[in-house]
Amino acid sequence: MSDLDLLQSRYLDLVRRRRMYSGLLLIVFVALLVGGFQVANERNAGGFLRGLPNVFAYPSELVAEAWSKAGRLPGLIWHYLPSLIETLNIAAVSTLVGALFGGLLALLATPGLSPWPRLVTPIRRLLDITRAIPDVVIALILIFILSGGPVPAMIAIAFHTTGALGKLFSEVVENADVKPVEGLESVGASWLQRMWLAIMPQVAPNWLSYALLRFEINIRASAILGFVGAGGIGYELRNAISWGPGRYDAAASIFLLLFVTIIVIDQTSSAARDRLIHGARA
Incomplete structure (x- = not known):
């Protein structure tokens, strides 16, 4: 394998690792977002989704x-x-x-x-x-x-x-x-x-x-x-x-x-x- 092929292979490996890390961070962020929304919705009086149709009532x-x-x-x-x-x-x-x-x-x-x-x-x-x-x-x-x-x-x-x-x-x-x-x-x-x-x-x-x-x-x-x-x-x-x-x-x-x-x-x-x-x- 030539030096150019080796360099290209290492670069592609680095790109794949960065994409994998970015994907994992995105999954963690979405999980935290969903979990936080569920906790807030449970503690909210009446619930956010149930009260959403009344958003323009006041x-x-x-x-x-x-x-x-x-x-x-x-x-x-x-x-x-x-x-x-x-x-x-x-x-x-x-x-x-x-x-x-x-x-x-x-x-x-x-x-x-x-x-x-x-x-x-x-x-x-x-x-x-x-x-x-x-x-x-x-x-x-x-x-x-x-x-x-x-x-x-x-x-x-x-x-x-x-x-x-x-x-x-x-x-x-x-x-x-x-x-x-x-x-x-x-x-x-x-x-x-x-x-x-x-x-x-x-x-x-x-x-x-x-x-x-x-x-x-x-x-x-x-x-x-x-x-x-x-x-x-x-x-x-x-x-x-x-x-x-x-x-x-x-x-x-x-x-x-x-x-x-x-x-x-x-x-x-x-x-x-x-x-x-x-x-x-x-």
């Missing part, structure tokens, strides 16, 4: 009651507007705090730019930890300590935002041109001066774009955290839903208010991000 009942009381929707929307503003404030403050800390940690975690190279790896792991812990878990712990309200929600979202934006910001900084940094360093500029004058002009458009995107995400997160007692429009929505029939018009007005707000902010932020990116490219 939405249809809510829409029907809200339609019959359509005249009350404008007044209810006005009533819940302060709660929506509270949710927007939570999202805005948490995004601002998370962006500031995330930006600072991103600069400190970038090799070649950090003033303390030995801290690059620990800071990266810190960003991983803050990004890995769900904000709802942090909110539940803070609510237990600080009681309910917007402050636990803001801290929880800001904590998670720091990790998420820190990761994105660091990737942008790694692609920045370091020649301006070296030029400023040669004339005796401090680390803060080098970052502010050489790095920030390069990364600012992308950083602002990521911050706006995160602001959209944080609005939804702050609304969800309201269900665990963190205040805002989510808290009002939980109360309206828990009352059941008779208060579905209030739930519908909150849904409508939240939906329209998210759509408007999404479109506005998307337009702003596109303008920032295209302006940076130009």
Whole structure:
């Protein structure tokens, strides 16, 4: 057997082994998926498959009651507007705090730019930890300590935002041109001066774009955290839903208010991000 035939035979054996391992992993994954579904279905009240035909029962009942009381929707929307503003404030403050800390940690975690190279790896792991812990878990712990309200929600979202934006910001900084940094360093500029004058002009458009995107995400997160007692429009929505029939018009007005707000902010932020990116490219 020639060397070429031997090499081809080994390659085919390697391909067959990889296919076999991939097939085994797929079988294990499907078995775990089916087993997990069966366990969840057994523990679910009524069963998933038996309740599947009723999946649209609640939405249809809510829409029907809200339609019959359509005249009350404008007044209810006005009533819940302060709660929506509270949710927007939570999202805005948490995004601002998370962006500031995330930006600072991103600069400190970038090799070649950090003033303390030995801290690059620990800071990266810190960003991983803050990004890995769900904000709802942090909110539940803070609510237990600080009681309910917007402050636990803001801290929880800001904590998670720091990790998420820190990761994105660091990737942008790694692609920045370091020649301006070296030029400023040669004339005796401090680390803060080098970052502010050489790095920030390069990364600012992308950083602002990521911050706006995160602001959209944080609005939804702050609304969800309201269900665990963190205040805002989510808290009002939980109360309206828990009352059941008779208060579905209030739930519908909150849904409508939240939906329209998210759509408007999404479109506005998307337009702003596109303008920032295209302006940076130009």
